[in-house]
Amino acid sequence: MELRTLRYFVAVVETGSVSAAAERVHVTQPVVSRQLQALERRLGVRLFDRDGGRLRLSAAGRELLPRAREVLLGADAVEQAARRLATGHLERVAISAPSTTVIDVLAPFVATLGPDDPLPSLVESRRHTSVEQLQQGADVVVLTTPPPPGVHSVPIATLPLWASVPEDHDWAPRTTLDVVELVSEPVIVLAPEFAARQILDMALGERGLVAGELVEATHPRVAQALAAAGRGVAVVTDDPRFGLVTVPLTSGRQRLSIHLHAAWSPEHHAADALAALSGRLAAFVEQRYGTTPQTAP
Structure with a gap:
């Protein structure tokens, strides 16, 4: 079954006559008539009831019309998508x-x-x-x-690794903080799959250090909330929230950061x-x- 045949069928329904449909699809009237007859033979049903020179949709035609339109819409969508692909368009x-x-x-x-x-x-x-x-x-x-x-x-x-602390914390005025100093404080960290946690663990390991008290949070915002509640220093790359102050973390002279x-x-x-x-x-x-x-x- 060809798409053009379905287009002729829908055009006849929408224009009300074979001659008007032929004009819409830019072919001659006999072409439309032959294609409609071929479609009826292929489907094994009458699509139109012929009353003299008038065409009226048959019961089968009314049933098949919405499906024909769906097929044509789908085909048009495929063509449009293909054109976008060919031109590198991104929707x-x-x-x-x-x-x-x-x-x-x-x-x-x-x-x-x-x-x-x-x-x-x-x-x-x-x-x-x-x-x-x-x-x-x-x-x-x-x-x-x-x-x-x-x-x-x-x-x-480049996202810096921050030590996030409340405004009244002793470290709040600092411009940098070495990871060595974290050993003396409870540290709120993220789960091991987070890049911020991996960078912190690597920096401590390279210095031969192990953090003292660790509190593991499930999400960066949770870590920040715990820090705001005074439960420790949150080590995250997130923008400050809950009134926290962020101090860049270093390891020696190197600032710790994530490169995206x-x-x-x-x-x-x-x-x-x-x-x-x-x-x-x-x-x-x-x-x-x-x-x-x-x-x-």
């Missing part, structure tokens, strides 16, 4: 990122997008994001580790559009936080 974009990045970086960026931009879908990943998510539906994945070979990427942000990269597949049909969007994200972060992706504050 929607799925971005997978860690929870902190979704809340503090991506959500504010999304608020700056306009109606002509692709509709974003933000997927919060509790565990480490990886390029494997590009094969699982994500168009862009925000990595907390250096991008592997085989993907295109752009650095978008936006990565996408070079085989993506809209790879150029993804590159442009990622570049805009990097520029937004620089403007919002006053820092380039390569340099921690």
